[in-house]
Amino acid sequence: MSVDESEALIDALLAEAGIRPNNPRLFRQAMTHSSYLNERGLPPWEGNERLEFLGDAVIGLVVTRTLFEMYPEKKEGELSKIKSVVVSRATLAHCAREMRLGRPLKLGVGESRSGGESRHSILAAVYESFVGAVYLDQGLDAAAEFCLRQLKPYMVDLGLGNRAQDDKSRLQELIQRRTGQIPRYRVIKSDGPDHDKWFVVEASLRGQVLAVGEGSSKKSAEQSAARSALALIEEQGEELLAKNGEMNHED
Template sequence: MQNLQEFQDRLGYEFENKELLKEALTHKSYKSPVNNERLEFLGDAVLDLIVGEYLFKKLPKANEGELSKLRASIVNEEGFAKLAQKLDIGKYIYISQAEENNHGRTKPSLLSNAFEAVMGAIYLEKGLEKVREIILALLEEVYPKIDLNALFKDYKTTLQELTQARYGVTPTYKLIGSSGPDHKKEFEVAVLLNEETVATAKGRSKKAAQQEAAKIALQKLKAENE
């Protein structure tokens, strides 16, 4: 359990139940009777609350819409992967050899899931206050500046402004499909210009998938104009 001890030192929290920690770090690909999906589900809800409360107190002048956008920019796969990387969580997760060969230890989805699961495990063991203490310290370190400009990039608005100026058209978004269990659905969306697909992307929500598709489309259109 030396690696787990090393991780706990990084985390700043010593688990009473080491099996709970191991479960939180176990990806479903690993041959084990347990994996971290249930803890991930719990951790996601806990983190949503803590980040929302943090932003509410930190930004007293922000309105509901701004707070929602800020929370959405942190409480997502990319945001949690950043926090997970700060803890070097990829070094400690239990994954299959196939995932190992597929660079699983650096995949944002695996890092994000493990991070959520670890926070869910801490919540079960010590409650909300301990998770809050760990998360707030991480947020202050990873996001030294918290405001709309620093965190939230509205790619859909930027893309619309660019396409209207350049082509006189507004992009449209089409849901291609969805997959995964209800608590962890993934949506695939296409962004179209004049009925032609410019880019596709996946996300944990339709809005997230649209933002990612818009981001990719922006990169393509800007590259074409260089």
């Protein structure tokens, strides 16, 4: 992708998000991966890693403050557990995919050929760097508003243990279409008293673990595991399911 193409996509992305940048260079930087710089011999500070560092802190602050205000009755431990899911790599990568942040991302040739624009870790990082750019360009209130558009529903669902079944349904349909099987969910850990439990659930296919999720109910933990499994499949391709089935068939 050329620089002009990347910048045109960034401009469209900003317009869709309702952001009028004061310093467009920040958003160009947020979309510049270290592999792009390395191949061109450019200094690392021109990439998005510093913005990623900043955005991570901004997201953490926004989510922490919002959870504190939303759930005055919840203890620190439970708030921390909810926060860990909301700011997780799986959640942020999912948000980045919804925004199509991978499209304008400037990557090195090797990284691009290996599918870097859809890789879980890269997408989560670019979401953080984009938030960092919003914070520097628009201020904390604007950055908080931007984050909460996508992250607040996770806080509500995890806090209430009442997440819709979209991701579980999507995962089951995908696996059934590809392998003829269905995913299984198993509680591998639960903490806390009966009235205030926290669950950890694994999603598996034919005995092979695909992903792990957490939540304040079994349903929300299963949903989290399904979402993480979908993110993994999006990153590695549906061939992952075929390989999984073949390995288990051999067993």
